[in-house]
Amino acid sequence: QEYPDDYVDDTFLMELQKNANVRMYDYSTIVIQTTVITQHISSIMIFISVFINLYRGSLTGKTLVWCSSISTVLGFIFWDILNTYLRTPEQRIVRVTLIKGAMFFALLLFGLSPILRTLTDATSKDTIWAMTVIFFGVNLAFHDYSTGNLTNIRFPGSVSLNGAVLASVLLASQLNNNLSVFAFLSFALKWFALFPIFRRYLKRISDTASMATTMVLALMATALFMYINKAVALLHIFSSLFITFACPLWLIWVQRYKNEIHGPWDEARPIVHRYFH
Amino acid sequence: MPPTIVGYMSREGEGLCEPDARDACEHWIDAFTARTQIAFRAILSMGAEISERVIVILYEESATEPWHYYMASPINLDLTALAPRGHSNVIDPSTRTCLQHVLNYVNTAGQVYTYLQGSSHAASKRSLRAAVWTTIASETNRQAFERSQASANALFAWACSVFIVLSAYLLRVLDLSAFGFRVKEVSAVGQQVDLIMRRMVYLIEQWRASYHTPKPAHGRRHNAQYAGFWNSVWVIAVDIILGCALGIFLIMCSQAVGDWIVLSLEQYTVTSLEDTILWLRGWPAGLKLNNGLDGFLAELFLWLIHFWTAMFQPVTQYMRVVVIFAGWSGFVGGCSMQLAIFSDAMALTTLHTYWFYMVATRIFHWQLVTLYSLFNLFRGRKHNVLRNRIDSCDYDLDQLLIGTILFTLLTYLFPTVLVYYATFAGRRVAVIMAQGLFEILLGILNHCPIFYIMLRLRDPRMFPGGVSYNVSSKHARRFIEAAWSMPGSPVRISRDPIPLSARNRLNTTIIQMEPAPLPLSALFFQYYQIWVQFSASYLSLGLLRSLVVGDVVRPVPRLQHTMIPGLSSPHEADNAESSPTFARDGVAHTSPEIEPVH
Numbered sequence: 001q002e003y004p005d006d007y008v009d010d011t012f013l014m015e016l017q018k019n020a021n022v023r024m025y026d027y028s029t030i031v032i033q034t035t036v037i038t039q040h041i042s043s044i045m046i047f048i049s050v051f052i053n054l055y056r057g058s059l060t061g062k063t064l065v066w067c068s069s070i071s072t073v074l075g076f077i078f079w080d081i082l083n084t085y086l087r088t089p090e091q092r093i094v095r096v097t098l099i100k101g102a103m104f105f106a107l108l109l110f111g112l113s114p115i116l117r118t119l120t121d122a123t124s125k126d127t128i129w130a131m132t133v134i135f136f137g138v139n140l141a142f143h144d145y146s147t148g149n150l151t152n153i154r155f156p157g158s159v160s161l162n163g164a165v166l167a168s169v170l171l172a173s174q175l176n177n178n179l180s181v182f183a184f185l186s187f188a189l190k191w192f193a194l195f196p197i198f199r200r201y202l203k204r205i206s207d208t209a210s211m212a213t214t215m216v217l218a219l220m221a222t223a224l225f226m227y228i229n230k231a232v233a234l235l236h237i238f239s240s241l242f243i244t245f246a247c248p249l250w251l252i253w254v255q256r257y258k259n260e261i262h263g264p265w266d267e268a269r270p271i272v273h274r275y276f277h
Numbered sequence: 278m279p280p281t282i283v284g285y286m287s288r289e290g291e292g293l294c295e296p297d298a299r300d301a302c303e304h305w306i307d308a309f310t311a312r313t314q315i316a317f318r319a320i321l322s323m324g325a326e327i328s329e330r331v332i333v334i335l336y337e338e339s340a341t342e343p344w345h346y347y348m349a350s351p352i353n354l355d356l357t358a359l360a361p362r363g364h365s366n367v368i369d370p371s372t373r374t375c376l377q378h379v380l381n382y383v384n385t386a387g388q389v390y391t392y393l394q395g396s397s398h399a400a401s402k403r404s405l406r407a408a409v410w411t412t413i414a415s416e417t418n419r420q421a422f423e424r425s426q427a428s429a430n431a432l433f434a435w436a437c438s439v440f441i442v443l444s445a446y447l448l449r450v451l452d453l454s455a456f457g458f459r460v461k462e463v464s465a466v467g468q469q470v471d472l473i474m475r476r477m478v479y480l481i482e483q484w485r486a487s488y489h490t491p492k493p494a495h496g497r498r499h500n501a502q503y504a505g506f507w508n509s510v511w512v513i514a515v516d517i518i519l520g521c522a523l524g525i526f527l528i529m530c531s532q533a534v535g536d537w538i539v540l541s542l543e544q545y546t547v548t549s550l551e552d553t554i555l556w557l558r559g560w561p562a563g564l565k566l567n568n569g570l571d572g573f574l575a576e577l578f579l580w581l582i583h584f585w586t587a588m589f590q591p592v593t594q595y596m597r598v599v600v601i602f603a604g605w606s607g608f609v610g611g612c613s614m615q616l617a618i619f620s621d622a623m624a625l626t627t628l629h630t631y632w633f634y635m636v637a638t639r640i641f642h643w644q645l646v647t648l649y650s651l652f653n654l655f656r657g658r659k660h661n662v663l664r665n666r667i668d669s670c671d672y673d674l675d676q677l678l679i680g681t682i683l684f685t686l687l688t689y690l691f692p693t694v695l696v697y698y699a700t701f702a703g704r705r706v707a708v709i710m711a712q713g714l715f716e717i718l719l720g721i722l723n724h725c726p727i728f729y730i731m732l733r734l735r736d737p738r739m740f741p742g743g744v745s746y747n748v749s750s751k752h753a754r755r756f757i758e759a760a761w762s763m764p765g766s767p768v769r770i771s772r773d774p775i776p777l778s779a780r781n782r783l784n785t786t787i788i789q790m791e792p793a794p795l796p797l798s799a800l801f802f803q804y805y806q807i808w809v810q811f812s813a814s815y816l817s818l819g820l821l822r823s824l825v826v827g828d829v830v831r832p833v834p835r836l837q838h839t840m841i842p843g844l845s846s847p848h849e850a851d852n853a854e855s856s857p858t859f860a861r862d863g864v865a866h867t868s869p870e871i872e873p874v875h
Contacts, residue, residue, distance in 0.1 A: 101675045112682065115569070119689045122565035158677055162655050165681040189678055 017262045025255065030248035032207055035214040036145045038240050039199060042217035044136055045236055047191055049224035051171050054180055061180035068187040075198050082201055106186065113172075113181040120173040128170050135167035139192070147200045164192040284308060333787045334746075338387055344500055344739065346384040349377040351742035351795055354501050354729065355802050380744070437481045444474045465617035465624075465715065472723060473610060480509055500739055508728035516611030516722060523615055524607030527600055535597035542593075542626050547586055550630075553700060554578050566693040574697055578633060585629040613722045620715035627708045634705040635829065641698040642827030644687060651684040702824055709832050713815050717807070724803040737794035747789040 053059035080095065120128060144157035168188035172181045203210045218240050225233035284306030305321040320331060336347070448471060462468070483506045527534060558575040560566060603618045653659060654677070659670035672680075732739050814820075823830050 105675055105678065108679065109682070112686070115686065116682075118569055119567065119686070121568055122560075158655050158657060158672075161677060162681050162684070165678070166685050169682070169685045185682075193674060193678060 013263075015263050019258060019260050020262045022255075022258055022260060025248075025252055027248055027252060030251060031244060032211065034244050034248060035211055036199075036203070038244050039210075039214050039217055040140065040143055040145070040196075041240065041243075042214070042221040042236075043191065043195065044140065045221040046217065046224060047168075047188065048136075049221065049228060050187065051184065052228055053224075054184055055174060061177070061183035064183040064187055065179075068183070068190055072190050072194065075194065079198070079201065082205070105189075109185055109189075110182050113178050113185065116169055116172055116185065117175065117178060117181045118173070120170060125174075128174065132167045132170050135163040135170070138163035139167070143196070147203050161193060164188070168192075330786060334790045335787065336383060336790045338383075344503075345792070346741060347380040347744055347790075347792055348741040349374050349380055349743060351799060352501060352740050354504065354740070354795075354799065355806075376744075434485065437485065441478055441481060444478050448474055465620040465719070466614070469610065469614050469617040469719070473614075476509055476513065480506065500741075504729055504732055504739070507732075508726060511728040512723065512725055513611065515725065515727060516613055517608070519612035519722075520607030520610065520615055523612055524604040527604030527607070527615075531597050531600045531604065535600045538600070539593045539596050546627055546630065547582060550704070551579065551582055554582075557696060557700065561696065564692065564696060566696060567690055570690055570693045574693070578697075581633065582629065589626075611722075613719055616715060616719050616722065620712060620719075623708075623715075624712060630701070630704050630708055634701045637694075637698045637701040638827055638829050641694055644691060644694055645827050648684070648687050648691070651680050651687070654680040655684070698827070702830070705830065706820075706824070709830065710815070712832060713811065717811060720807040721804070724807070726800045726803065729800040730797070733795065733797065733800060738792055740795035740799075741792050742795035742799070743793045744790050745793045747791055748786075 050059065050064070054061070054064065076098075139160045142156045142160035142163070144160070165188065168185060172184045172188070175181050175184060199210070199213065202213060218237075222233045222237055225236060281302065283302060283304055286308040303323060307320070320326065483502070554575050557566075558571060599618075599622065603615050606618060607615045650660065653667060654672060657669050657672070658667045660666075661668040729740075820830060822828075
């Protein structure tokens, strides 16, 4: 043959494309999108502070029940209005079914609260705090931060809900009367299942409202924790600022190392036409 | 194939046989014998002398003991394995081999010899008998004696038929299923009675068959049947002897034995159970159980034990009666009946363990199933009943929430239920193992191969187990000497008129074929079957799996069924081929009421 053994042709890797599909991120967009995470962290902090107040006795179960019920009703009205605008007639869920489900659920919870109260009598407090931290970590990690699913909870999202409910059951078993347990658990379910839906709707509608919610939540968390433990409050502030402002910078700075290679050797992607009504 | 002449053996001084007889046959063997030596002169095939090596196989045979026969593969003592579907005892897989084919001829050679001898042998025996009769009694006495014997035989035969009919009914009663289980599967006593009935029927049928028809001298099943029949008789005898001994002991010390039984029952079944439950009540072995559920379950089971004790109390006064009954039953049914009664008594007195186990198993199993299904809920999956697999599924929000709460609840209650389940399952398994032990003891007693061993030790050739070949026995040497010392003319035979051709000397190898007796371990085939069944059901992985998953561990169905040949157990009776009578032996009548069991 006329070629040497280590011959490399000029047309080698001519069709290589580097970083063909990479979008360069814009700082402000990322910051706005990061607010979702901050919202969630703040909500967890608020929840923990509610528990601590309930545990210490500065918050009564009755107050909590009334507050959470009123805010749920308000949120339900809001969601109802949005439903008529955002969804087509076939996709709307009937109001009566929802109310019936909610009633049934409340009754069930009320019936189960005595059992749940004495569920972890035998476990020592240290175990409970440790397990709570783990479960909230699971909740944080697996939470569905996208805005795609409005009321459906798919697989990874259900794990986060499961972790949150497990943690709240653990915490609820530390309380000492049935009404507190019921109030706390119903609040927990509303906070971790219904509130994220509200946040997703809000994000879909307008970004400024979402930003405003983030600020409100962060301030509330800080304020509530000031009375409990100042160090934690400061830590919360700093971590929120770090996540919101510093991490996007970091991400953009790291983007320069991105090195994607495309070429005709990639797997073919079939083009599927989706027909929307 | 009819017998044909294939050769001629000439004595010293005789000549060869006629050439036309020789030429008419395909194969011809010329042999001669002189005093103690035998040699082959020529072997012709199709008229031409063959020059290949000839292998001569010698065997011993006795006309007086026709039950010593040769078999190529070891005889199968298990009569149920060769239970015929139909009439034949000739169709045997062993006849298909070439060696067995040849050995069949060997075995029938004795009959040919007797036939050729004529009836002089048999006639001599008959005349001896006649002589005995005339010396002992007069003619009329003999006739009367024979007549009375015949009538006694007829009466006995009639009694046997009645017994068989009754036993068929009793077997059918025992086979009845009540409340979903058969009497003889649940109770050891029922099974023992069933076994005794079947055995009696089998013995009577065998005896009648052998009485009415002459048995073939060397059928392949004959030895096994003979040994099986007498082994049954011996086993029954030993059983009854042991039963009488134990029965006498029980009757004499009935009070003491009854008291001891009551005491140990109370200690092992009631007191220790109560102590265990009380131990479980307060954090057993440091395990932290849920107080509410723990307390509830402990109270429940303690109340149930109290209830059981109250119910069972009056029965303990009659324990002495039970012991006496067991003692008397030993005289009738033997030691195995006593063991069966003890096994049943043990099962009855541990009935509360069985109930507790069922309750605990149900709760545990339900909890496991629910946990599994809820676990699938979180993975976003669901069991698709149509396709019997796990598919992904989108759940609604409220389903998810309720599922989460229930999952938490069940997870926290799980260790408590697990601990209670483990306790009761352990006790139940212990009881089942004890019952298994009784089963093994019963099996050992019921199927002891006493007679087989005795027969094998006394007369090893009774159970042929193949053949072995020996090159250097003394008979072979006789042949070899003669063959080697034949350089064209026979040695020491001087008056042989026909000279042999000098060129060929037959190339012979002489081998002695000896029957190899059955190894002793083959006599324990029934024990081996029992062991296989036992280990398959008691020591299997399935038991472990059902313990872990929460399936109910069922006591094993009885092991003793399949030993009696010709009688089908109800599980096989769907084929409906074996009836309690052996019609193939030509027994005169088959009672129309006797039909296949179940």
